[in-house]
Amino acid sequence: MFKSTMPEKGRIVHLQFDGEAITAFDGDNLAAALLRSGKVKFRTAAKNDPRGPYCMMGVCFECLVKIDGRPNQQACQITVHDGMIVQRQNAPDSAGKVSG
Amino acid sequence: MANQHFQIAIIGAGPAGMAAALTTTKAGLETIVIDDQKGSGGQVYRNLLANQEASPAYLGKSYYDGTELAQSFANCGAVYQPDCTVWQITNTHEIALVSRGKAELITADYIIIATGAIERPMPVKGWTLPGVMSVGGAQTLLKQAALGADDAVFVGSGPLLYLTAWQYIKAGLAVRAVIDITGGKQWRSAIPYAPLALLQPDMLVMGREWLGDIRRNTEVITKVSAIEIIGQSQAQGVSCTLSSGDKIDIDANHIFLHQGVVPNVNLTMATGLAHQWDHQAHCWRPVIDVTGKSSDEQIYIAGDGGGIGGAKAAAIAGRLAASAIVARCGKPRFLAQLYYKLRHLHYLSIRPFLDRLYLPSADFRLAQTDETIICRCEAVSKAGVNAALASGASGPNQLKAFCRAGMGRCQGRGCGLVVQEMIASHTGQSMAETGYYRLRPPVKPITLAALASLEGPWPD
Amino acid sequence: MARLTGMAATRPVVIIGAGIQGCATAFFLSQRGQSVIVLEKDHVGRHASGVNAGGVRRLGRDIAEIPLSVASMDWWNQIDQLLDIDRGFHRQFYVKVALDDAGADLAFRRIQQLHSAGFQHETWIDRDQLLCRIPHLTKSVFGGVLVEGDGWALPWKITRAFHDKAAALGAQFRTPVTVTSIDKSGEHWQVTTDAGMIETDIVVNCAGAWGTQIAEMTGDVLPIDAYAPMLVITDRQPMFLQSVVGVMGGTLSFKQLDNGSMVIGGGKRGVADAARNLTQIIPAGLSSFVMTAGRVFPHLRDVAILRAWAGIEGYTKDNLPIIGNGSQAGIIHGFGFSAHGFQLGPAVGEALADLAMARQTRVNLTPFSPHRFAVSPDQAAGH
Ligand SMILES: Cc1cc2nc3c(=O)[nH]c(=O)nc-3n(C[C@H](O)[C@H](O)[C@H](O)COP(=O)(O)OP(=O)(O)OC[C@H]3O[C@@H](n4cnc5c(N)ncnc54)[C@H](O)[C@@H]3O)c2cc1C
Ligand SMILES: Cc1cc2nc3c(=O)[nH]c(=O)nc-3n(C[C@H](O)[C@H](O)[C@H](O)COP(=O)(O)OP(=O)(O)OC[C@H]3O[C@@H](n4cnc5c(N)ncnc54)[C@H](O)[C@@H]3O)c2cc1C
Ligand code: FES
Numbered sequence: 001m002f003k004s005t006m007p008e009k010g011r012i013v014h015l016q017f018d019g020e021a022i023t024a025f026d027g028d029n030l031a032a033a034l035l036r037s038g039k040v041k042f043r044t045a046a047k048n049d050p051r052g053p054y055c056m057m058g059v060c061f062e063c064l065v066k067i068d069g070r071p072n073q074q075a076c077q078i079t080v081h082d083g084m085i086v087q088r089q090n091a092p093d094s095a096g097k098v099s100g
Numbered sequence: 101m102a103n104q105h106f107q108i109a110i111i112g113a114g115p116a117g118m119a120a121a122l123t124t125t126k127a128g129l130e131t132i133v134i135d136d137q138k139g140s141g142g143q144v145y146r147n148l149l150a151n152q153e154a155s156p157a158y159l160g161k162s163y164y165d166g167t168e169l170a171q172s173f174a175n176c177g178a179v180y181q182p183d184c185t186v187w188q189i190t191n192t193h194e195i196a197l198v199s200r201g202k203a204e205l206i207t208a209d210y211i212i213i214a215t216g217a218i219e220r221p222m223p224v225k226g227w228t229l230p231g232v233m234s235v236g237g238a239q240t241l242l243k244q245a246a247l248g249a250d251d252a253v254f255v256g257s258g259p260l261l262y263l264t265a266w267q268y269i270k271a272g273l274a275v276r277a278v279i280d281i282t283g284g285k286q287w288r289s290a291i292p293y294a295p296l297a298l299l300q301p302d303m304l305v306m307g308r309e310w311l312g313d314i315r316r317n318t319e320v321i322t323k324v325s326a327i328e329i330i331g332q333s334q335a336q337g338v339s340c341t342l343s344s345g346d347k348i349d350i351d352a353n354h355i356f357l358h359q360g361v362v363p364n365v366n367l368t369m370a371t372g373l374a375h376q377w378d379h380q381a382h383c384w385r386p387v388i389d390v391t392g393k394s395s396d397e398q399i400y401i402a403g404d405g406g407g408i409g410g411a412k413a414a415a416i417a418g419r420l421a422a423s424a425i426v427a428r429c430g431k432p433r434f435l436a437q438l439y440y441k442l443r444h445l446h447y448l449s450i451r452p453f454l455d456r457l458y459l460p461s462a463d464f465r466l467a468q469t470d471e472t473i474i475c476r477c478e479a480v481s482k483a484g485v486n487a488a489l490a491s492g493a494s495g496p497n498q499l500k501a502f503c504r505a506g507m508g509r510c511q512g513r514g515c516g517l518v519v520q521e522m523i524a525s526h527t528g529q530s531m532a533e534t535g536y537y538r539l540r541p542p543v544k545p546i547t548l549a550a551l552a553s554l555e556g557p558w559p560d
Numbered sequence: 561m562a563r564l565t566g567m568a569a570t571r572p573v574v575i576i577g578a579g580i581q582g583c584a585t586a587f588f589l590s591q592r593g594q595s596v597i598v599l600e601k602d603h604v605g606r607h608a609s610g611v612n613a614g615g616v617r618r619l620g621r622d623i624a625e626i627p628l629s630v631a632s633m634d635w636w637n638q639i640d641q642l643l644d645i646d647r648g649f650h651r652q653f654y655v656k657v658a659l660d661d662a663g664a665d666l667a668f669r670r671i672q673q674l675h676s677a678g679f680q681h682e683t684w685i686d687r688d689q690l691l692c693r694i695p696h697l698t699k700s701v702f703g704g705v706l707v708e709g710d711g712w713a714l715p716w717k718i719t720r721a722f723h724d725k726a727a728a729l730g731a732q733f734r735t736p737v738t739v740t741s742i743d744k745s746g747e748h749w750q751v752t753t754d755a756g757m758i759e760t761d762i763v764v765n766c767a768g769a770w771g772t773q774i775a776e777m778t779g780d781v782l783p784i785d786a787y788a789p790m791l792v793i794t795d796r797q798p799m800f801l802q803s804v805v806g807v808m809g810g811t812l813s814f815k816q817l818d819n820g821s822m823v824i825g826g827g828k829r830g831v832a833d834a835a836r837n838l839t840q841i842i843p844a845g846l847s848s849f850v851m852t853a854g855r856v857f858p859h860l861r862d863v864a865i866l867r868a869w870a871g872i873e874g875y876t877k878d879n880l881p882i883i884g885n886g887s888q889a890g891i892i893h894g895f896g897f898s899a900h901g902f903q904l905g906p907a908v909g910e911a912l913a914d915l916a917m918a919r920q921t922r923v924n925l926t927p928f929s930p931h932r933f934a935v936s937p938d939q940a941a942g943h
Contacts, residue, residue, distance in 0.1 A: 001353070005271040006156055006246040032245035040230035040334055040353075046479050050333045052230030054476075056237035056244075057143060058136060058544075059218050059364070061477065061509040062228075070862050072545070072795065079138065091796065188843055191831070196843040205843060372840065498603060501610065501716045509795065509866055541841050545795065545864035552854050554847035559698070559855045 002035040015084040024080045031056065031063045031075035034086070042075060043089040064089050106132045106179070108425065109195055109208035111186045111367070114142015115166060115411050116403025116418035117214035118173035123422035127431050131178040132206065134197060136185040136544075141170055142216055142403075143236065144411040147244045149174065158270035159243060160263070162306065162411070169415060188541035189213075189371040193398055196541070201550045210398050210425045213368055214418060217361035217404035220383070220460070221514050222256060223467040223474055223482075226329025227357060231336075235358030239264040248273040252354035253338050255327055257282040258458040259307065259410075261358040265318070266310040275318040276352050279327065279340050281359070283461050290457035297453035299446060321348065326468050329355055359460040363405050366511060369539040373399065377532035381408060381455045382465075383517065384536055390441060391424035392417055400425065408455075413447035416440050466521055474522075475515040477508020485519060489526045496520055496537045509545050512537045572597045572732070573916050574751050574760040576739050576774050579609035580715075580902060581894050582766035583722035584909020587643075589916060590729035597760075598731060599753060601738040602837065605719035607768055609902065611871040612715045613791055613813050613825045615804055616903045619654045619707040620670075623677050624880055624927035625900075628907050630681075631923050633709070635906030642906075643721040650818070654710035655685065655694075656806040658702040659855060663808035667705045670808075681707050696800050696859055705808065712804055712815045715902055722909070739767075742777040742891075749778075749890055762916050764892045769834045769874035771882065771895025775930075780886045782933055783877075784896040788832035788839040788870035789825060790846060794863045796820030805856060812852045822863070824853050827899075830870035839870035873899050876933070883908060883928035885915060892916055893930050 010025035017039060024033035031053045034042065040052040043064050053063035056076045063075040066087040075086075108124045110117045113135035124131045133140075141148045145166035151159070152167065173180075184199035193211060197204045219234045226232065235254060241247040242264070253276045254265045261278075268275050297304060314320060326341035330349070337351045362383035369375060374387040374395035385407045392400040400421040403414035420440040423433040467474060470483040480503050488502035496519055499505060505519050506512040512519075516537050524534040542551075549558040573589055575582045578600035589596045600606075616636055618629045639648040658664040667684060674682050685706045691697055727733055734755065741752045742763060751758045765774040769786040776782075801816040811827030826849025831840035846868055854860065876882060876896040881904070883894045894912045897904065907923065914921040 002241065002247045002249045004246055005158065005242065005248045005273065006154055029245060032241055032247055035241065036245070036247055042230070045228075045476075049228065049479055050230050051228060051476075053233065054237055055219065055234050056240035057218075059510060059513045060234075061545075072862070072864050077136075188841065190842065191840055194843065203843075203847070372838070494603065501605075501720075507866075509864070511867070540867045540869050541843070542865060542868065545866050547861065548794070548850050548854060548863050548865060549861040551792075551843075551847050551865060552851040554844055555851040558861050559851075559858050 001038050004036070013080050013082050015080055015082075015086055017086045018088055028080045029076060030065070030067070030078045030080050030084070030086065033080050034075065041088065044091055046091050104206050106130050106206065106208045107429070108132070108210050108212065109134065109206065110178070110212045110214060111135075111195075112142060112214035112216055112403070112405070113137070113140040113173070113180065113182070114214060114216050114403060115144060115169060115415040116216070116405070117142070117212065118169055119415040119418035120212050120214060120402055120422040121178040122172055122176050123419050123426060125176045125178050127426040127429070129426065129429060132181060132208070133178045134181045134184050134186055136183065138183055140173055140180070140182070141166065143240070145170055146240055151243065156246065156271070158267050158272075160267060160270065162263070163243070166411065185544050186367060187543050187546055189367070189399070191372065198546050198550050201547065202553045203546065203550050205554065210400065212392070212400045212402055212418070212421050212425070213405055214401070214403045214414075215364050215367050215405045216414075217408055218364045218513055219358060220360045220362050221518050222357040222359045222460075222464065223472050223518055224327045224329060224357065224464070225467070225469050225472045226331060226335065228473050228476055229329055229331045229333075229335045231331070231334050231353050232329055232355045232357065235261045235264045235356045236361075238356045239267065242267055242271065249354040250274045251276040251352060252356055253277045253279060253350055253352040254356050254358070255279040255281070255338060256358040257460060258358055258360040259454065260361065262307065262310040262314060264356070265314050269313055269317045277319045277321055277350055278314055279321045279324055279338065281324050281327070281460060281464055282322070282458060285461065286457050286459060290453050293453040293456060297450040299449040303450055325463065327464070328469070359464055360458050361404065361408055362517065363407060364513075365405070366513060366539055367543045368394070368401060368405065369536065370541050370543050371396070371399070375536075377530075378407065380452065382459050390420070391437070392421035393424065409448050409451060413444060416444045416447060420444055462521075466518060466525070474518050475505035475508065477510050477514070478504040480505040485522055489523065494523075494527060496523060496535060499523060500537065506537045511539060511543070571748065571760045573762040573764060574599065574758055575764045575766055576751075577766035577768055577770070577895075578604040578723060578733060578735065579607055579766060579768050580605075580719045580722065580905035581609075581768075581897070581908050581912065582764070583609075583719055583726060584905045585764055585766060585894070585912040585916070586726040586731040587722045587729070588909050588913035590726045590731040592913065592917065594913075594917060596726070596731045597758060598726075598733045599737045599739055599751070600733065600735040603735050604723045604733065605716050608871045608873045608897075609719040609768075609905070610716040611791075611869060612902045613823055614712045614715045614815070614902065615654070615813050616649060616713050617654045617707065617710040617804065618681055618903075619705065619710055620656060620806070621900070622880060623674070623679070625904075626679055628904055628911075628923045632904050632907035635910070636713070636903070639713070639718070639906070643725045645717070645721045648718060648721065649713050650711045651709055652711040652803045653706055653708050654804045654806070655690065655704040655706040656808045657690065657697065657704040657856060658808040659698070659700065660702065664702045666808045667703070670705060694801065694803060694805070696857055698856055698858055710804065714817075718905070722905070739774065739777070742774070744888070762890050762892065764894065764912055764916055765886075766894050766912070768895055768897075769832070769872045771874055771893065775886065775893060778886055778888060778891045780891070780893070780930060782882055782893065782896070782930055784874040784882075786832045786834040786872055787875055788830040788872050789899050790828055790830045790841055790868060790870045791823060791825040792846060792850065792865045792868045794822040794824070794865055797822065797863055807852060807856060810852050812849055812856065814853055814856065824850065826852055832870070832872045834872050837872070839872060841868045841870060873897065875899065881908070881928050882930050882933070883911060884925050884930050886930060
């Protein structure tokens with residue numbers, strides 16, 4: 001599990017991940033905040049294939065989540081804000097229905 | 101910024117882009133620097149200015165070497181547009197941007213593309229499982245969020261892997277193991293170029309220090325012939341087969357993969373610039389002259405995006421391209437240009453050695469098992485690509501239509517080189533003949549509303 | 561040309577171009593036992609036929625083109641059996657929606673015009689019915705013109721399937737092979753390529769945007785313009801659309817594929833460089849038809865576009881294709897489909913096969929006659 005390598009500081013920010021309350025620090029990037037809270041699974045690709053952040057630089061698109069209702073947000077490229085509602089993003093299956 | 105024209109547009113605020121901006125602004129040229137990250141620094145100096153205050157020592161000297169450059173850039177007077185992605189450059193040198201859901205077009209007399217490198221894909225079985233990240237990703241977490249994971253396993257080869265494992269150790273994190281896939285064959289092909297590398301003694305000394313500290317603090321496994329990641333819904337360990345045939349299983353929830361970096365060619369290719377296959381570094385690179393000028397007279401390419409050279413070479417390449425443009429704007433800089441050319445050559449002197457030593461073997465460039473995912477976005481396995489080849493796909497673009505590999509959001513960044521090499525080994529053609537995906541704008545996905553914002557607000 | 565009407569020629573018919581027209585022609589000829597050689601400078605379906613929007617519509621066609629389009633629809637409705645494929649044609653309905661008074665006005669005039677020409681397939685659908693069938697449409701829609709049974713297909717899949725079936729029936733496809741000249745030699749034609757020369761009695765020009773050059777090699781002056789209409793594809797979304805949607809008085813084409821992705825086009829053109837096989841996307845053009853899509857489906861605001869592309873297509877002056885015999889015996893032209901030739905493919909393949917075998921065609925091809933553009937070579941040289 002990821003942990004801080006420096007003394008934690010900064011204003012605490014509250015968010016939700018699939019309904020669960022999570023705290024982060026002001027200025028944190030969302031992927032980092034979720035990883036710090038032990039969340040590694042961010043979405044599913046087709047066939048329920050679980051995925052999580054891979055590159056952290058915005059090129060792999062594995063970290064996609066729904067933020068405040070908007071799908072396909074790259075968690076590694078987004079800064080947290082208070083009250084952010086984050087959801088795992090599940091890929092439509094081959095029939096186009098959203099699974100899970 | 102709507103419909104603005106600039107003398108110079110620089111894309112990317114890593115060492116190459118920042119250094120280029122110092123030269124163009126000093127010459128009084130109106131410059132805009134566009135970068136898709138929140139802060140300057142690029143990959144190598146990510147978050148450097150923000151890290152000044154706490155200055156964690158574990159990031160090492162090579163990181164803080166960028167401080168002066170980043171600070172000068174902050175004060176150089178260029179228009180700096182962070183959090184902004186360039187999604188297309190047209191042949192009339194219109195630059196299409198998108199920032200926070202809004203698109204814009206700007207134009208420039210000269211464009212410097214300094215979009216850096218990405219990591220070479222490392223398709224091993226299970227590499228899509230949550231918990232598996234690239235080493236670059238792990239390092240970015242450390243630089244940007246001061247986050248690290250205890251008991252992680254590093255797998256692969258190359259300077260970035262050793263540096264990051266070293267930074268982990270210095271940060272007080274327990275590293276479970278480093279599995280080094282560098283083979284004896286690579287050593288044998290690299291050794292003849294070692295004398296040239298001696299021109300950069302500080303780099304070699306630094307490398308030795310990293311490797312020494314790593315060996316003292318963690319288990320280093322070498323002579324590896326195969327790697328597999330174990331786990332169902334999340335990574336649980338690595339299974340590693342040695343050339344002796346022995347198998348080692350290591351439990352780990354965090355596994356970091358890396359086998360070198362390659363130029364990020366998505367923007368340069370989508371812009372229609374000429375590219376060539378680089379045999380030594382086994383990657384595509386844009387065709388550029390010594391100053392970085394591409395096949396388009398108005399477009400220069402600086403830094404790792406033009407060919408991997410590392411942070412210092414990138415900064416000099418930025419200076420070189422910028423001074424060539426300044427010269428074309430009527431302010432010749434003969435001495436400066438000569439100096440930058442020599443410095444650039446100097447920094448590149450270690451590449452022939454490094455490129456050969458850390459070019460992964462075909463075993464690791466190509467996937468080892470049929471079920472290994474090649475295209476992560478569309479979840480196409482090695483077997484899927486092979487099936488497409490068997491039914492007659494004869495090139496990367498045809499293969500897309502056959503099996504969808506390369507059709508996803510990452511636009512081939514994660515599979516292009518692997519697919520290309522699978523096709524080449526199937527058809528017997530060279531990598532250059534096989535070619536790469538035809539890349540199309542937008543270089544990164546853009547929402548309908550953002551695209552339509554060039555016309556006006558989205559209808560409700 | 562000593563050849564009996566309707567009989568197979570002894571030398572293989574040479575077809576230039578492996579787009580849908582070339583592949584469909586090869587298929588119909590092979591099915592009738594006529595040997596064929598198809599020459600393609602790139603690969604099968606590399607150009608317009610592999611990358612188009614896949615709209616299979618009778619809706620909105622020029623009146624002169626309707627009989628051909630209707631004939632083609634017969635083939636589309638049996639395309640799976642014809643080509644041994646699965647779900648080749650997604651038979652739905654195609655509607656051009658009217659977003660304002662002007663659009664509705666256009667719609668009424670169009671329907672009236674068709675009725676007086678004797679065609680009943682386009683009908684008006686009012687707002688409520690339309691919203692019932694496409695609930696996500698903008699609530700400010702007025703209604704639309706609709707054709708039941710139009711739909712879409714995957715262009716590459718269909719073109720490839722015509723190729724596969726033709727090849728299975730014995731057609732020879734030679735790629736990449738570029739035709740460089742065509743010369744009369746006694747009673748027959750010599751087709752010279754970068755990979756040797758082929759003698760034949762019949763040459764079928766299915767060279768798409770490059771058709772003018774091939775025509776010229778046979779002495780026919782048939783100018784067309786090469787343009788590059790643009791398309792975008794989005795990421796996958798939950799299914800919400802089982803029809804193809806356009807707008808009255810505008811140029812939108814909008815469909816959702818069965819994997820959830822949407823393909824959106826709209827007449828806007830990029831830059832075409834046919835000589836070098838290159839196209840360029842013009843961002844402002846994309847923006848314009850994406851905005852039109854937004855007026856029709858405002859709920860798609862946050863959907864991402866993954867790729868934009870353009871395909872090179874040949875356009876004639878009157879936007880009708882060139883289909884028919886050239887000025888010299890043994891030369892047959894079928895090109896210049898002006899961005900709506902995909903749906904016509906099967907019927908055009910059949911018609912070109914008929915011409916190649918000197919049979920009566922099912923549809924009257926007079927409106928498409930190459931001779932409607934007739935200029936003598938001297939005239940052409942004059943300007
Ligand atoms: C993840 C990673 C970590 C690395 N870490 C190190 C390290 O610690 N030490 C080291 O010596 N080398 C490191 N490297 C190697 C690195 O490539 C070079 O050392 C150096 O960063 C190259 O500098 P540059 O200016 O060419 O590109 P970069 O530093 O990569 O800068 C390019 C910038 O352009 C931006 N960009 C890219 N595309 C677009 C676009 N379309 N629109 C807008 N902006 C765009 C990028 O986000 C980035 O900020 C790393 C490479 C990677 C991929
Ligand atoms: C973006 C776009 C969207 C479209 N949308 C639709 C739609 O929704 N519905 C619809 O009905 N139509 C649509 N069309 C039109 C349709 O795609 C074309 O009309 C049709 O594909 C034309 O087929 P073709 O075989 O004539 O041409 P092509 O597919 O262009 O084939 C011609 C072939 O000839 C080859 N060739 C040329 N010169 C030579 C030579 N000297 N030697 C050997 N080979 C040669 C070329 O390489 C090419 O492969 C669209 C077109 C485009 C570009
Ligand atoms: S982790 Fe790769 S894009 Fe976010």
